Amino acid sequence: MNLLAMDAEQPAANIPPPAGAAAPGAPRRPVVMSVRGLRAGYAAGAQALQGVDLEIRERTVTAIIGPSGCGKSTLIRCLNRMHEVIPGAWCEGDVRLGGRDVLQLDPVVLRREVGMVFQRPNPFPTMSVFQNVASGLVLNGERDRAKIAERVEESLRRAALWDEVKDKLDKPGTGLSGGQQQRLCIARALAVEPRVLLMDEPCSALDPLATARIEELLLQIKDQLTIVIVTHNMQQAARVSEYTVFMLMGELVEYGETQAIFTQPSDKRTEDYITGRFG
Ligand SMILES: Nc1ncnc2c1ncn2[C@@H]1O[C@H](COP(=O)(O)OP(=O)(O)O)[C@@H](O)[C@H]1O
Numbered sequence: 001m002n003l004l005a006m007d008a009e010q011p012a013a014n015i016p017p018p019a020g021a022a023a024p025g026a027p028r029r030p031v032v033m034s035v036r037g038l039r040a041g042y043a044a045g046a047q048a049l050q051g052v053d054l055e056i057r058e059r060t061v062t063a064i065i066g067p068s069g070c071g072k073s074t075l076i077r078c079l080n081r082m083h084e085v086i087p088g089a090w091c092e093g094d095v096r097l098g099g100r101d102v103l104q105l106d107p108v109v110l111r112r113e114v115g116m117v118f119q120r121p122n123p124f125p126t127m128s129v130f131q132n133v134a135s136g137l138v139l140n141g142e143r144d145r146a147k148i149a150e151r152v153e154e155s156l157r158r159a160a161l162w163d164e165v166k167d168k169l170d171k172p173g174t175g176l177s178g179g180q181q182q183r184l185c186i187a188r189a190l191a192v193e194p195r196v197l198l199m200d201e202p203c204s205a206l207d208p209l210a211t212a213r214i215e216e217l218l219l220q221i222k223d224q225l226t227i228v229i230v231t232h233n234m235q236q237a238a239r240v241s242e243y244t245v246f247m248l249m250g251e252l253v254e255y256g257e258t259q260a261i262f263t264q265p266s267d268k269r270t271e272d273y274i275t276g277r278f279g
């Protein structure tokens with residue numbers, strides 16, 4: 001039974017096979033980040049993560065889905081320690097990046113390797129398009145102007161934005177359209193060459209056309225780095241990801257190849273969610 005076919009929002013015929021669906025029996029990519037027994041919460045309120053175990057494979061797209069409040073944002077914020085920035089927030093458990101204990105790393109070094117793109121595009125308001133993309137490089141101490149210019153162009157090209165902004169590099173980043181601003185933020189994140197890019201519902205503030213452009217660019221860059229994308233849009237998860245994580249009330253219910261999660265989930269709760277019975 002194809003559960004996607006039961007989704008009222010979109011007929012089955014429109015659902016493409018998952019982007020990177022591996023051929024059956026194909027070897028799996030190496031693990032780049034691993035999470036063991038991750039529990040996290042906030043000063044006020046209930047525990048947000050109840051002991052999550054997860055392995056993220058190198059140069060794949062992993063989608064995290066689940067109803068609002070289930071802990072998706074908390075989970076990805078623990079991966080680059082943005083969680084601890086929230087006053088009173090706590091987390092415990094084991095998170096590793098290429099075998100290194102994330103909690104022992106310098107957060108600045110960690111966030112260079114594990115970048116993040118947020119729900120609302122957030123270009124630095126006082127900076128031009130160029131300066132936005134160059135900001136991470138400058139922060140890292142790069143002073144060679146030619147090298148910076150080269151990297152800015154390359155990053156804007158990777159983010160599929162270069163052609164639209166090459167004549168307004170010195171204009172404010174905030175003057176771009178919403179979709180362009182989000183691609184600018186992706187270019188800014190790519191410029192420091194992260195190993196992992198975390199994206200927290202990066203398209204939820206965008207119209208369908210801008211969303212399609214972001215999805216397209218994800219498919220273009222996914223062979224170059226590891227992407228973890230939170231999305232409330234199951235079609236988006238099916239379109240862009242090779243692996244899908246389903247969460248519910250702070251628990252990781254199921255994790256596996258996107259194709260399998262959407263066609264033969266092993267947990268009844270996953271089936272109920274993806275067939276639209278709740279959420
Ligand atoms: N800054 C915060 N302070 C207190 N509670 C929070 C905060 N952010 C999230 N939470 C709570 O943690 C739980 C998980 O939230 P979140 O990770 O944002 O879920 P999701 O991204 O899946 O919608 C929810 O119960 C939410 O209310």
Ligand SMILES: [Mg+2]
Nearest residue numbers: 072073074200
């Ligand atoms: Mg969230």
